[in-house]
Structure formats: C-alpha cells, structure tokens
Amino acid sequence: MRTTSSVIVGREDEIGLLSGALNAAGQRSGRAVFLIGEAGIGKSRLVGECAYQAYGFGLPVLRGRATSTGLVVPFRPLIEALSSRFRATGPPTDPELDPYRPALARLVPEWRGSVPPGYPETVIELAEALLRLLAVLGREQGCVLLLEDLHDTDTETVAVVEYLVDNVADLPVLLVGTLRPEPGPALDLVRATEQRQTATVSELRPLGPESVREMTAICLETHPDELPQVVHRRLTERAGGNPYLVEVLLADMLDSGALRKTDGRWGASDDLIAGVPTTIVRSWARRIDQLDDQVRDLLLTAATLGNQFSVAVLQLITGHDDRTLFSHLRSAVEANVIVPDGAAPDRYTFRHALTAEALIASLAPAERAAVARRAALAIEEGDPDPTDDRRQLVAALRLAAGDRAGAALQYAEAGRRTLAAGAFNSAVVLLERAHGLAADADRPAVSESLLVAQAESGELDRAFALAATLSPVRPGTETAERRIELHTRLAWAAVMAERGPEALLQVRTVQALLGAEPRPEQRAALAVVEGHLALLPGEGGREQLADAYRTARRAAEIAEDRGLPVVACQAWQLLALLSRERGFDEADACLERMLAVAESHALPVWRVEALLRLGANAFMRSGDATRLEAAREAAGALGAIVLTQTVDGMLAMNAIMRGRWDTARDIIGRSLEASARLRNLAAHRYLLLASATLAAHRGRRRDMERELARFRQVGGEESFLVPLQLGLCRGVGALLDEDADRARTELAAALAWEERHPSFFYLSGRYGLYPLLAVLAGDAGREEYEAAVAAPAAALAWNQQFLRLTEAVLLGREGDHEGAVRAVRAAGRTAETFPLAHHLGLRLVADAALLQGWGDPVAWLRTAEEFFYAAEIQPVAGACRASLRQAGVSVAQHRGGWDRIPAPLRTHGVTPREYEVFVLLADRPGNQQIAQRLCISPRTVEKHMASLLGKTGRSDRAALCALSAELAAELATGSG
Template identity: 70%
Template sequence: MRTTSSITVGRAAELAMLGGALAAARQRAGGAVFLLGEAGIGKSRLAGECAYHAYGLGLPVLRGRGSSTGTVTPFRPLIEALSSRFRAAGPPTDPELAPYRPALARLVPEWRDAAPSAGAGAYPETVVELAEALLRLLAVLGRDQGCVLLLEDLHDTDAETVAVLEYLVDNLAGLPVLLLATLRAEPGPALELVRAAERRRAATVAELPPLPPAEVAALAAAILEEGTGELPAPLVEHLVERGDGCPYLVEELLSDLLDRGALRRAEDGRWLLADGSRPGVPSTIVRSWGHRIDQLDPQVRELLLTAATLGSRFSVTTVQLITGYDDRTLFSHLRSASEANVIVPDGSAPDRYAFRHALTADAVTAALAPAERAALARRAARAIVRADPELADERRQLVASLLLVSGDRAGAAVHFAEAGRRVLEAGAAGSAVVLLERAHELASDAERACVTERLLPALAESGQLDRAFELVRTLPPFPQSATAAPGPGEGPGPLPTPAVESRIELHTRLAWAAVMAERGPDAVAQVAAARALTAGRPRPEQDAALAVVEGHLALLPDHAPDRAADGVDVGDGDRDRDRAHEATAPTAPTAARLAEAERRARRAAEVAEHAGLPVVACQAWQLLALLAREQGFDAADACLERMLAVAEANALPVWRVEAMLRLGANAFMRTGDGTRLERAREAAAGLGAIVLTQTLDGLLAMNAVMRGEWHTARTIVDRCLDATARLHNLAAHRYLLLSSATLAAHLGRTREMERELARFRQAGGEESFLTPLRYGLCRAVGALLAEDRPGARAELAAGLAWEEAHPSVFYLAGRHGLHPLLEVVEGRWDRAALDRAAAVPAAELAWNRQFLRFADAVLLGREGRPAEAARAVAEAGPGAASFPLAHHLALRLAAEAALADGWGDPVAWLRTTEEYFHQLEVQPVAAACRTLLRRAGASVAQHRGGRDAVPAGLRTCGVTVREYEVLVLLADRPGNQELARKLSISPRTVEKHLASLLAKTGHPDRAALCALATDLHTGR
C-alpha cells in the first residue's frame, strides 16, 4: 500500500506564514522565505503546499532544485526554474525586458540565439547584472497577481546562484515576488546567506522542528488511512522512538513493518502488531532499504545501485552509458524500480529520475560494503570516459566524484581542475573557484602548483583578491637557472620554459586585476614578480601587457613604478635588461614619468596589434587616450578611434562600448552634443551590459543638468538611482547622486542640494575622484546662484587644492573655466594669467570656453577696448543654446563689469538674464539683475505675462499666473513632488502657492481645489 501521507500533518504556523507571504507578494510587498531543516523533515511538503495554493490563486510558480550529484553547474536551479515556466508557455515578450535579454539568455534557452556567442566577443555579464535582469523578469511575470520562485535543496547549489539569491533577497521589497527556498542546515555558502539575511531581517527563516508524538501518531494514521481511529500504542511508541519526529523516517518505518508483515489489519479493521507486542525492526533505515532492494530483480537492483552512486537524481542517458542496457531493457527496469516506490520521474527534465527522497539514495549506497561501493564507482567512471572521452557538460565533474569515491584522489583532482578551467572560460568564476579548490585539496604535492596557477585567475575574477594574493605567495620558485640573466660576455641564455611563461602570464593577469581594483602595492608586486621571471628578456607581447599595467600605475599618486630609469622599452631587444623591475617608494606622478608611460603604452599598442593580442591593444589605446588629454583632445580621440577599430575588428563588444563611451564623453565636452553618448548607451543596453549602461546613464544625467534639461535629468536619476544601489555599482550610483545634487544646485535649491550631497557623502562620494565636481560644478555654481560670490570662490579654491594633490580626469570642475572668470571679474587676474589658463587643451572644451570668452570680454573692457569686448560677448552667445544656465550666469557677471567700465550693452544683457532666472525661480540672481538695472537708470519689467489665461473670477481674487498653473495641474491630483518636477520649482514653493490659492479662493482644503481644477478643465 502507499506509505506516504496525502495531507500535511502539523506545521500550522508555517502554513499560515507562507499564506501571509503569498498574500503580501500579491500586494507588491514581496520577500524571501527560507525553510530550514534536516533531510526528511518536511521542507519539500511545505513548499509544495505553498506552490499548490499559489497555482490555485493564478500565480506563476517557477520551480528549480540544486544538484544532488555533487556537480557544480552555474545557475542550475535558476535555469530549471525558468525552464519550468517557459518550456510550454515561452518567455515573455514585454518590451521593457529587451535590455535584459542578453543577460537572461544565460538562463533562458529560447533567448540564447539572440545573445552574443560564447568566447572572446561575448559580453561577460556579472552575477549582479544577471541578478538585476532576473529581478526585472520576475517583476514582469508577477505584475498582475504576483509570482513565486521556488528553489529546493539550496545546500547543493552553486556559488553563482547563491550570489544571485543574495541580491534578490535584498531587493524584493516593493515587488510582486515571493522567493521560497528550502535547504538543510549544513555549513556552506547557502546557509551563510540565509543566516546573514535573517540577521539583517531581510528574509523570514522557518526552522522546522521534529514532529511531536501526537503529530507522529496523526501522520501514521493518515498514512494507514485510519481516520480518527486509534493505532496500537506499541506502534506509536516505536515510530516516535525510531522516527525522531522526521516524517520521512516515519514513512519508511511503516513501510518496513508492512513489507515484513509485522503490521497488518485485523478482520475488524483494526491495525495489529505481530504477537500483540512491539516487534523487532531494522536498527536503521539503511538496513530497511537494503532489505527492500534485495527483493527486487538482480538487474533492477544493479541499476538502482549504479544510479544511487550518481546521487539522489540521475540522468537516464548517463545510467545507460554505464550499464550498456538498450532502451527497452533500461526503461523496463526503471519502471520496476518506480513501481517499487524507490524512484520517481523528475519533473525538472524529461530524461531524469530521482530517488523518492534524498535519504533514499544515501541509504541504498550505505548498504554496500566500502570495497563494493568503490568498485562500482570505479566501473561507472570508466564506462562514462569510454563512452564520452571529451566528458562534456557535467560528466567530467561526475567522473571526478566517482573517482574520489573509488579512492583515486589524484585522478579526481585532474578532472576537477579541468572542470574548473572550463567553467572559468564560461564566465562562472565563483563555481570555478569551488571546483579548483577541490582539485587543490586533492592534488598531490607534485601537481598542486599547477592547480594553484589555474585557481589564481578564478579567485581574481571572482573578486577574492585577498585570497589570490595570499595563495600566489605559496607558489614554489623556479630554479635560478631557469630565469637568470646572462652575465657579461655570455650568450643570450636558455629560453624560458613553458612553465615559466605560464607563470609570467599569471602574474600579469593578477597585476591587471590589482590595478583595476586600485590596489597599487599589489599590482606593483605582481609586475615585479613577472619582470623577475623574464630575467630582463621579456618577449615583446609580455612586455606590452606589463607596460599597460605600469602605465596605469603611473597615474596613481602612490606606489608608481619609475620605468624611465630602468632603461627597458617594449620590444627593444637590444636594450640593457639585466635588472628585474623593482617598485620605488611612494611618489606623486611626475611629467617625466607620465611621458615615459605614454611612450611605452604606444609601443605596447603596436606590439599587441602585431602579435594578435586585441585585448591588450584596447587596454593600451585606452590608457593612451587618458594620457593624451593633457596634450589635446584631438590626440585623445585618435587613440579612442583606434581602440574602437581594434574592438570592432576582433569582435570585442565590451571594449567597443568602452571606446564609444569615452568618445561620446569627449564629444560632449568639446561641443555640448550628447549624441555619441546616447549611441553608446544604446549599444551597451543592446549588449546587456547593465553596469556600462548605468555608467552612461549617469553621464547623460549630468549632461542634461549642464544643458538645462531639468526634466530629462530628473527622469534619468529617478529611473536609475535605485537600480545602481541594488547592483552595488558604486561608481554610477555616486555619479547619479552627484548629478541629482548638481541639478538642485543649478535650480537654486540649496536645501535640496545639501540633502543630495549628504546621500552622496554616505555613499563614499567624498573619498572618490568625483570630489572636484562636487566643489566646482555643484557647490560653486549653487553659491553663485545664491549671490554668494565669496562662497563660490572658496568652493573653487577647495577643488583646486584637491586636484593639486590628486590626478584628476575631470576638466569641467571649474579650474579651466568658471574659476578664471571669477578671478577676472574680482580683479585678481590680469591678461597674462588668463592667457595661461586659455593655453591648455581643456580651455577649448565648450563648457569652459564660454566662461573664458566672457573673462576675455571683461578684461578687454577694463583695458579700454569696448568694441572688442562686445565682440567677445557676442562670440560667447552660441553657448546659450548648449548651456543656458552657465551662459546667463556668465552674462550676469560680465554685465556687471560692463556697467562699471562703460562698454557693451549691459542693460539688454541684464534684462535677458533677469527674465531667465525669474522664469527659473532663482530669485537671488533675478533680484541682483533688477538692482543693477535700477542702478543703470533702466526700467524693470513687471512679470505679468499670461495673465489673460487666468479666468476673470480668479484674477479678481488676485490669483497669479504661477498660482493658476499650479491650480490647473491639480485636476490630476498629483503630489507636491510631482507638481514641483512638472513646473521646475521647489516643493516648498508649491506649498506656498497652494496656501495662497486656499486663502484667495476661499476653498477649505486641497480636495476642494482639485474639484475646482476639474471644473476648469471640463469648462464648467
């Protein structure tokens, strides 16, 4: 008879909690729930009850499970979960998911054809980017009624899945998604994730305790279909004592009793134990399963033992490879095992079966003698290798696990290492680390160094740099003869061995990872190690890769290598290279060192292109573009154009977008036109490069602020800010926060600016390289709009002081434009000082150029050259189209000087400026302009435009044009923040207008004003 219960016994509190979580997800208050407990305690039953309830409510349920075979397959539970939903229905086609499809293609097979193919040209999306894409997909699936992502056996899942789940857990609030997962309380990354989420109250964790005796009895009654009748007391005592409150063990104990006939139903329908007393039973479930398996046909038994060796879930194809059965025989045996209630079809894939419970497979294999189990595992491993020598997919890991069971640790290490290499090539660094760590632990002393060299890049790519730099120090040194430089009069010496070449490449890769993480000392150490192994005779391509790293180090204020004194050039074989490179003491970047870095980077680019190393070539051209800015932006753009050409010719889409980004940024700085940046953003989004897309969004937001496109800037910030925080994309997050603060500053909203700068500070912005922009582009402009000229000069001075101590890549922070204008207006700079400022390449950038034109006009007027001064103002006129706020601010400063020195048309300029700032509601500047107009004896315009649009009745009440604009918008019942955005005014100003409207119209409250607005809209 069936020995499983059709109902859930007990767990009332847990079921109620799951019901509440489902209800919350339907109300867009998603969250995560983890069911924690030992094997067989009922986690899957509870999860199944929740899924059944969700199905009944019409919620999509996506189900996946961790691997139980010991293999590491990146994202396997997530792939299963999405496949369970999309296999029949197909993936959603919502346009809003288009930017995320390239990333999701890793999980959704139907989208893989549209994604870049694997290899050098593919975009290696980060786990966090993939997690954000999955979050967006789940939000779309649950948009109508909510959805459930159900993942079981997380203790058997991979590192990448754990990383994705960590992201989901922290970002489900406000989304219609319930994440429900089960796992055992076994030490590992999954349990660490759950405990951490529990500590920060980001998830609900339900630890399932054993069933109490009363519920054990109720479970047994349900299994035996006893209803409310009583079971024999000895039977209940036996189940309580031996079952430990575990539903699975209770089921197995009952099954054993029934199989042996020790438990039977009497003629009157009651259940009886043999002889009326508690019978002797197997001491363990293992013996119970051993007895049950022994009753089966020998071939079926052999098949089950083989399958159990593979894990609690197994592939029919793999079992067939091992056993050699034809299809008819194989499926006949599988059917017999299924009828015996030992295995069941696994719904995750058509060709998979699973043992009825995870403990079942363990019990079956535990019944074998150790020698028999080892022989079975060894035979299985050989059969798989014989049938599939390439060991595709998960089979190599399976063979490694089987060899480990058979006692062949060295063989297992070889296969784990190769599996780790393949997984790393596929871009799953976290899973590669797991596999290579296993190989490292199992490898013999002779092979451990080789495994370490494979493990180190995986650690670096997964962000575990501390572990990588600790482990690299354990590598054994090479014999001195393998790396020693020839002495005076000696020949060139032996060429480095392949092992030495591999080690050089390893140190170079680690050096690049370190310099990209801004870990200067570690980068210097790795460069030194690589140089030492070359013994002063690096091959040109080795020297090229190292030169790029050293060039980046040259930009850092500390720990920069001094290559000029080394006499080593990229590819110059006739130079003296007797000395290995050594790091110098911390020093600030010097012009000589930067010039040497540029020379070597240019040679590195040439060597890399000739040697067929396109990534190194792109790295070199990117570095050259950065260094060339000091010479002029034409030179920088030429480097970037070459970088773009190399990326396109070699199908490197990420480097292509990087080049487009930098070209777009340069184009905007030079002309004020953001078209190329927008194209770069489209390319990044089409590639699925979410982090790059967010970087471009930040640039576009700041550009919109500078162009006075307030609504566009606010829209970008509001759309992207939370997403960058979720992705922990600090660079883009800080830039968006600074853009938001600068937006407030440029609208004269000081309090809002300070609030946004506080958020910027909390995100670590004051320790970032954005500091000059905070001083010059944000706070200094804000001070000028408050008519606080000393404050503006102080902010600019602080920014200049910071730049003196740090290399800066920001050229619009004031040093080259706004600062010179203020110094000239204040009379602190003469012609020579301005000429020096105008002589640098940054002076030709559009934002800076307009300020310098006005500064030149002020000096010309002061020098008694009025016609030339007026012409200089006219030449600055086109800036009004690109940067209207900056143009009018400069015009206000120049008009004051023109009024004092008697040149130009200051009255017309002041009227233009006053009108602009009045419309912008920046009253301090507008008031200053009116004061200057009165001082000049000119009339001051009264701002009554649009009065005719105000209905007569409201005009009689004294309602102003601006108040009427607020009133009209109330028809849609927006909040104050939305009103402020639509009218480009502050929320506080909205409150003042609303209060005035209530007072003037006599209406009692806001609702009455909304009704009035509706009447006006409908013409009543």
C-alpha cells in the same frame, strides 16, 4: 497500499505564513521566506502546497531544485525554475526586458541565439536582470519563485538569491527557499537575512505524537483511534517526528507483514518490535533486497550518482540497452524507490535524499569504493570529451573510490573550463576542491588557476594572498612564462579596482620574472598596466604622463603586430586619455582605432567601451549627447548592464549641464540604486556626484550636501571625481548662493588637486569658470587668460562660454567696448546648449559692464533675473534685481500674467499691465478705446504708453503699434 500522506499534518503555522506571503505578493509587497529543516521533515511538501495555492490564485509559479550530486552547476535551480515556466508558456516578450535579455540568456535557452555573444556579465548583473524578469511576470497578480535544496546549490545561485532577497520588497514577487541546517554559503545567507530582517525564516520542528498518529491514520486510510497503539509507539520512537521516516518505517511494517489489515481492522504481529529494522539504512537494504538483482544493482549504481541521476549517464555506466534500462527503471518506480524528475525529462530522482544515502550506506566500504571506481572508468572510457557536469561527476566518483589525485585533476580541469565560461565563483569552488586534493606535483598549477578565479570573482585579497605563497621560479623557464601572464592579469585587475599598492607589487613581480630580454608582447601587456597605474590618485604624478604616453603607444603597436587585440584595446584606451592634453582630435583618433580593433577581432565589450568614450568626448566638446545615446543602446543590446550604468551617469551629467533637470532626475532614478545593488562602484559614485550636481545647479544646497555625504561614504573623495565635485558641483552651487568668495575657494581647491594628481576631467573650472572669476575679482589678467585659452580643454563648449566672457571683461577693461560686446555675443552662441551657465555668465559680467560702461548690462540682468526667477533660484534672481535698482532702472514685479509676455519684452522690463496695453496697439486704437477695453483711465493708458516707448526704444506711437502687430503675427505663426 499507499504509504504517503495526502494531507500535510502539523504545519498549520507554516501554511499560514506562506498563504499570507502569497497574498502580499499579489499586492506588490514582495517577501522572501526560507524553510529550514532536516531531510524528510516536510520542506518539499510545504513548497508543493505553496505552488498549489499559487496556481489557484492564477500566479505564475517558477520551481527549481539544486542538485544533490555534488556537482557545481552554475545557476542550475534558477535555470530549472525558469524552464518550468517557459517550457509551456514561452518566455515573455515585454520590451522593457530588452536590455536584460543578454544577461538572462544564461538562464533562458530560448534567448541564447538572439543576443550577441561576448559580454561576461557579473553575477550581480544577472541577479538584477532576473529581478526585472520576475517583476514583469508578476505585474498582473504577482509571481512565485520556489527554490529547493539550496544547501546543495552553487555559490553563484546563492549570490543571486541574496540579491533577490535584498531587493524584492517593493516587487510583486514571493521567493521561497528550502535548505537543510548544514553549514555552508546558503545557511550563512539565510542567517544573515534573518538578522537583517529582510526575510522570514521558519525552522521546521519534528511532528508531535498526535500529528504522527494523524499522519499514520491518513496513510492507512483509517481513523486515528483505530491505529494499533504499538504501531503508534514504534513510529513515534523510531521516526523522531520526521514525516518521511514515518512513511518509510510504515512501509517496512507493511512489506514485512508485521502490520496487516484483517476483517477491516489494522493489527500488528507479536514480532513487530523485533522485526522492524533499527536504522533507516537497514530498512532500505531490506526493501531493495526484495527486487531483482539487476534492478538492485542498477539502483546501487544510481545512488552513487546522487539523489538525482541522468538516464544517459546511468546507461553509459551499466551498458544496458534502452529496453532493458527502462524496464529496470519502471520496476524501481513501481517499488516506490525512484520517481521521474518532472523538471528534467531525462532524469530520475530518488523519492527522498535519504533514500540514496541509505542505499549507499548499506554497502560495505570496499564494495562502495568498487562501485564508484567502475562507474568512473565507464564514464571516462565511454565519453572521452565529457561535459563539465560529467567531469565533476567523475571527480566525485574518483574521490569516493579513494583516488584523491585523480579527483583533483578532474576538478581542476572542470574549474578551468568553468573559469573560461565566466562563472568565476563556481570556478573558485571547483579549483579549491582540486587544490585540497591535489598531489604535491600538481598543486602549483592548480594554485595559478585558482588565484585567477579568485581575482575575477572579486576576491582580490584572497588572490593576492595565494599569489604570495607561490614558490619562486627562475626567469626563462616555462613556469616563469605562465607566471608572467598570471601576475600581469592580477596587476590589471588591481589597477582597475584602483588598488595601487597591490597593482605595483604585481608589476614588480612581473619585472623580476621578465629578465634582461623580455619578449615585446610581454613588455607591452605590462606597459599598459603601468600606464594606468600612473593615473591612480596617489600612485603617479603629472610628470610621469609623458613616459606613459610613449610606452602606451609602443605597446599598442606591438599588441597589434603580435595579435594581442585585448592588450591593443587597453593601450588605445589609455592613449585616448593621455592624448586629451594634446587635443581631443588626437584622443578621438585613438578611440576610433580602439573601435576598429575591437570590431575586427569580435570583441563586443571593448567595442562598447570605445563607443562610450567617443560619446564622452563628444559630450565634452559640444554638449551633444547623440553619441552617448548610441553607446548606451549598444551596451543595452550587449546586456552590459555595468557599462549601461556608466553611460547613464554621463547622460545625467550632460542633462544637468543642459538644464534638462527632469531628464537628469529620471536617468539618476533608473540607475543610482541599481548601481549600488550591482556594486558597480565607479558608476555609483558618478551617479551620486550627478545627483549632488543636479541639486547644486538648482540652487538646493541642503540636498547637495546630503548627496555629497553619500558620495563621500562610497569613497568619492579618494577618486578621480574630486575636481568635478569641487568645481562643477560645489563651485557652481556657491555661485548660485551668490557667494563668489566660496566659489573661488572651491575652484582653487580643484586646481590644487589637479596640480598634485593626473586628471582628465576638464569641466571642473580650471579652463573656464575659474579664469572668469579670477579676472572679475582682479586676481588675474590677460596673461592668465591667454594661458587658459592655449590649453586644448579651452575648446570644450562648457569652458569656451566662460572664456569668451572672460575676454569680454578684459576687453571692456581695456577700453575695447565693441570687442567686449562681440565677445559676449559669441559666448551666448556657444552657451545656447547650457542655459543655466549662459544666464549665470550674464549675471557675472553685467556688474563689470555697468561699472566700465559698455554693452547692455540692464538687458542682461533682466534676462538673467527672469531665468533664475522661473528656476526658483532666488539668491541670483534677487541679486539681479538689486543690480538693476543700483543701475537706476525699474524692476518689474512678478505678478499674474508675467509668463504670457514674450521674452523680448520681458527682458526690457515690460510689466503684465503694460503688456495688456501693448497687445491692443496692434489694431491702432486710441487711448480712450484702450481705457474702455481695460477698464482703466485714459491717463493711466498715457502713462503705460510712455513707459512702453521708453522700454522698447521706439520713437513714436506708430512705431510701437507696428512692433505690436509684428509680435502678434509671430505669435500667431508659432515663431514668437
């Protein structure tokens, strides 16, 4: 007789909730739903119903479950969920997933062999990659991700789930999670999402008496009215509305014969109440007592392994051969105690979590400990090099046997191996377990590993606090050697997080441990940290840079000599920054050396770091983004999402400076919010600044201020980016508002900041735009100009265009008008890459040229006016028109047909009506013919002809006709 209900009873509201969420996912309105309830309350039944409905709609279903064995297995439910889908269909091949495959390789085994190893992606990067994968899977009709028993899952999975919940709203994805109301990270997450209203939470209540009656009747295949009243009362009292307990107690009634069917009707014996076990534990004990002793022993051993267990591990413990083992397992399946785990063919699952717990609870404490001890010894003896999973299992068995110190050693080793694999959050969990269980003699070593794991997982405050509790050690001891490496690593983490005081404290701790004669490699590793520390705002100063350069170069040499490639890359990266003040050729040489070290020692992350910085230097030197694009491709191939977003910020800024505003907007759009989701603070700040700079360079001050407010909220005004914010963003924005005084104020503030702090952002105006404005205002002369030109940063294309214009103004002021014109032409050639800066420069020097009487300021103003009019930057366009009127020349009206006029004619002020006359001159017609063609009077044609001769500088009508024919030919060939 079946004792399980084939129909879900009493859950109409929950089924309606899931149905509505499925429909929403199919309409690209993602949802997250969590089902909370005690064991056996019906969570898995609802998940099964959701999967059934999704299959009916044709939606892809991915289903995974956390392990209940107490093992910390990073991402287990996610791996199982993806495997449940891709085992049959294979993983998707969509090109848009290419940048994310390296990260997803941790979850999709099929992709592990096709991606380069070496990039330790963060949990958030992995979460973003999974989000993109789900979006691809659900692109047609939506998809469903079902994650069960989240109360048992690892912290990495909880972090991924939180990320998915926060970002699933606009995607065709339904996320359903189940968990018990047990304190822990998963429940904390669910309560937080409920409070933020980013997820729907349904708490499953016990079934009411009528639902219990209906469910019992379904199990017994009878009508509810025919159910014996005593049976219904007993189940209602004992099961407490828990569907699983209803089924178990009902099965016990049937097994004991207290409930039987006679003549087609169900009846209960007189001893039903007395004979039914008073607890679920006794119920299960009675049921397995009816099995063979060997099957019973097998189940008790399996129960010590948790709700799910591996066949291989069970065989290792019991020593059974395959035939005997599977014979016993079949008996247990037939007894409805266990079932094969459909998601993992080599595993079995107890029919319910309460089943394993009840079997263990049926043993006396001493017997329970003995079973656990035998199991632990069997695994240790049979597997001398266990996997991390088995090591954790041995630890749990040791703990169940009362061996706390033995359990601590196993957890500690599993934690260290998990840390080395890059699963930092899981490593923290395991090492914290070890720390709490360890004997006094073992605890310091566990503490050292734990604080490294905390630092790597981003829990720097906890790591620093734990480091402060470490007992003092004497320099020169073996423990001191470990501590030196430990505190150096903490110092590096702190300096990379721009946490100067904490980094300095760790540096001083290392210095105290090094003693009078530190080994060169120890000193080298610390010197690199000290050099980076000197660059942090508020921690160092410009006077320290020379010392930092010398020590960094020595550190690079020592690191390469002593076989420390990571330290060498760190040192060359620092040297590349410091060398910029000596010249960008030297900086590039440092980066090429860094690249060579990374490639020769197979350090893919450091290789991408080197390519990124080489691309950044090329961008600053010439405006060319080719190397940056190559760096982004390399980062994408590695799956380095954080580095990819860093490159995107630079590519966006490059596109802004080159006037490719649509491209910049697209780049910012693809990475800005994603960088916030990934908590990639450095890239997010830069992208926000790029967004503000884009608004500034388009003359949209209100949008600029809005983006700068966001930049300020994430600490941008306490970062390295302050000079760029003041100069490249606010300073240029002020000039496009025609507010030169405010522009000089902003640029002066950038210079003042750079005087107080080390800065390696050379596009903020110090070496280009600021000298030009100062010379134009009469606040600076040739001496200041020569000082700016002498700096290596003067060779950068963005700065060079402004410095050449500065030279033009000085030469014009000194009477060298030909030299001034040559300087303007040279600036134009340099500025070809930067159209906005080029036209802004023309507008700035034109007034000085008009006043001093050199060059062709009218043509420059017309060119600039045309550009800024087309760019809809009205303040500058209006100022150009005003200067033209003051120069006594006509100002063209922007009427229909203006865009059809070739640039050489537009810059000379040719109007659309004049251009209509000019076009006809290619065939050399007379005035009367032109008048007839254009329906105007011959006198009007004569006026247009006179104006054209004056504006084009042609001496007579024949020359004007020749120019018309020449331009017509150029336009016909596409070269005009």
